[in-house]
Amino acid sequence: MSVPQEVSHALVDGVRYPQALTRLYGRDDVSEIEPLYLTTRWASLADHGPILVRLNGAGLLDELDADDDLPRALSLLQSDASSEALSDQLRHCLTFTVDGQYEKLLRFADPLVTRHWLASYGDAVPAALMGLITTWWVAAWPPNWEDASPLVWQPFRPDDGPASSTAAPAPPFPPMGPAQLAALEAVERWRLKERLTNHFAAHAPKPWQALPPAERGDWIDARLDDAIGWGATTERQIAIWVDLSLHGGANFMTAHDGLYARWLAEQPPGARPPRPDSLYALDTWWREGERPPGGIVTSPTVLSPSSSSEVPHG
Numbered sequence: 266m267s268v269p270q271e272v273s274h275a276l277v278d279g280v281r282y283p284q285a286l287t288r289l290y291g292r293d294d295v296s297e298i299e300p301l302y303l304t305t306r307w308a309s310l311a312d313h314g315p316i317l318v319r320l321n322g323a324g325l326l327d328e329l330d331a332d333d334d335l336p337r338a339l340s341l342l343q344s345d346a347s348s349e350a351l352s353d354q355l356r357h358c359l360t361f362t363v364d365g366q367y368e369k370l371l372r373f374a375d376p377l378v379t380r381h382w383l384a385s386y387g388d389a390v391p392a393a394l395m396g397l398i399t400t401w402w403v404a405a406w407p408p409n410w411e412d413a414s415p416l417v418w419q420p421f422r423p424d425d426g427p428a429s430s431t432a433a434p435a436p437p438f439p440p441m442g443p444a445q446l447a448a449l450e451a452v453e454r455w456r457l458k459e460r461l462t463n464h465f466a467a468h469a470p471k472p473w474q475a476l477p478p479a480e481r482g483d484w485i486d487a488r489l490d491d492a493i494g495w496g497a498t499t500e501r502q503i504a505i506w507v508d509l510s511l512h513g514g515a516n517f518m519t520a521h522d523g524l525y526a527r528w529l530a531e532q533p534p535g536a537r538p539p540r541p542d543s544l545y546a547l548d549t550w551w552r553e554g555e556r557p558p559g560g561i562v563t564s565p566t567v568l569s570p571s572s573s574s575e576v577p578h579g
Contacts, residue, residue, distance in 0.1 A: 267330070267418075268326050268327075268329045268330055268341075268418060269326075269341055269343075269400075269402045269418055269420070270323070270326065271343055271400075272320055272326065272341045272342065272343055272402070273319065273320065273342060273343050273344050273345070274317055274318060274319055274320060274341070274342040274343075274344060274348065274351060275295070275317075275318050275320060275325060275339045275340070275341055275342070276315055276316070276317055276339060276340050276341075276342060276355070276374050276379075277289065277315070277316040277317075277318060277338060277339045277374065278315060278316075278338055278339065278372070278374035278375045278376070279300075279310075279311075279312050279313040279314050279315070279316055279374075280313050280372070280375065281337055281338035281339075281375060281376075282316075282335075282338040282339065284312070285312055285313075285316055286298070286300065286311070286312045286316070287312075289316065289318060292324070292325070293321070293324075294320065294321050294322050294323075294324030294325050295318040295319065295320060295321060295325060296318070296319050296321050297317075297318065297319040297348035297349075298316060298317075298318050299316065299317040299318070299348055299349070299351075299352040300312070300314060300315075300316045301314055301315045301316065301317060301352060301355055301356050301359065301374075302314035302315070302359075304356075305356065305359065307359075307370075314359075314374070315355065315359075315372075315373065315374030316374070317342075317348060317351060317352050317355060318348075319348050326341075333416075336376065336404035336406070336416055336418075337376055337377070337404065337406070338376070339374070339376065340374070340376050340379050340401060340402060340403045340404070341401070341402040341403075341418070342398050342400070342401055342402075343398070343399050343400040343401075343402075344397045344398050344399060345397075345399070346397035350397060351397050351398070354396045354397055354398075355373075357438055357439070358371055358373050358394075358438075358439045359371065361437070361439055361441045362437050362441070363441075363446075365437075371439070371449075376403050376404050377452055377455065377456075378449070378452050379401075379403045380403040380404075380405055380419060381448040381449070381451055381452050381455075382445060382448050382449065383401065383403065383421040384419075384421075384448065385444040385445045385447070385448035386444070386445070388424075389421075389422060389423060389424035389425075390421050390422065390423055390424065391423070391424055391426055391440060392423035392424050392425065392426040393426060393438075393440070394423075394438075394439055394440060395421075395422070395423035398423070399422070399423070400420050400421070400422055401420070401421040401422075402418045402419065402420050402421075403418070403419050403421065404416055404417075404418055404419075405417050405418070405419045408455060408458065408459060408462075408482065409459050409462050409463065410458060410459070410462045410478065410481040410482050410485065411478055411479070411481070411482065412478045412479075454486075454489065457489070457500065457503070457504075458482065458485045458486075458489075461485060461504060461507055462481070462485075464504075464508075465508075465511060469508070469511060469512070472511050472512060473511065485507065487515070488506065488507045488510045488515065489503060489507065491506065491510070491515070491518075492506035492507065495518065495540070496540050496541065497541065497544070498541070499541075502541050502544055505544055505545070505548045506544065509524060509547070509548065509551065512551070513551070524547060524551060525543075525547055528546070528547045528550045528551070531550075
């Protein structure tokens with residue numbers, strides 16, 4: 266699907282579009298630049314948050330056709346409302362309440378989050394949430410573990426319910442039920458799978474390429490579930506598990522002749538460490554003793570730059 270043309274605004278994610286405000290103010294094809302964090306307690310992060318801009322002409326839309334990264338940094342909106350009114354509406358989505366107890370930021374300007382979040386409502390998004398927006402287009406691209414295919418623009422439109430006005434909508438808002446929370450978890454898993462894919466493609470290309478592209482996503486999902494079921498709780502532990510599975514087989518922990526059994530046979534009686542120390546010890550033994558050269562996913566480089574390798578997963 267080509268880039269939509271009936272578009273009034275773009276919603277830019279400052280994290281995905283570095284130095285966003287400097288770059289946007291330097292363009293002559295956008296105006297009415299509204300950093301949504303600017304009037305909130307996150308004002309100091311305005312350059313990294315959601316930024317609404319009105320489009321002047323087709324310059325930005327034409328650029329979307331030529332730049333593979335740009336559709337991953339913004340989404341497109343059609344609205345007859347003013348930029349000020351639209352910004353006021355979108356600010357109500359900056360945070361959501363979890364279990365009625367604490368607030369979390371919703372990075373709804375990040376297209377990967379946007380697409381999963383809006384799709385979680387079903388065939389049509391609640392009109393109360395869409396408010397002044399008549400159509401919200403979000404880029405959809407294949408994950409890096411699949412074969413490449415063309416990017417498409419997925420439209421989201423409101424259902425037939427009553428739309429909200431610029432007045433503050435009734436809480437809880439935005440409406441975040443189990444399906445929406447599951448969608449946000451799916452985004453985190455998608456990103457972890459892409460980081461693992463990047464690592465394997467660079468450091469373990471032979472076993473990785475032996476997996477058919479159509480099966481890689483399900484294979485990683487199964488290994489992530491295995492790791493969590495075993496008791497892995499941090500991204501480092503999970504990444505080690507997936508790496509050992511790629512090199513030693515999916516049953517490396519349970520097979521009678523698997524990696525774990527061979528490592529355990531070399532340990533003194535009663536010296537088996539508890540979880541997760543046994544996973545770290547197995548990892549070290551495999552890297553230093555049995556495994557061929559090719560790297561292992563144990564460093565923070567496989568994780569997002571802002572995350573610790575021992576941050577709890579989920």
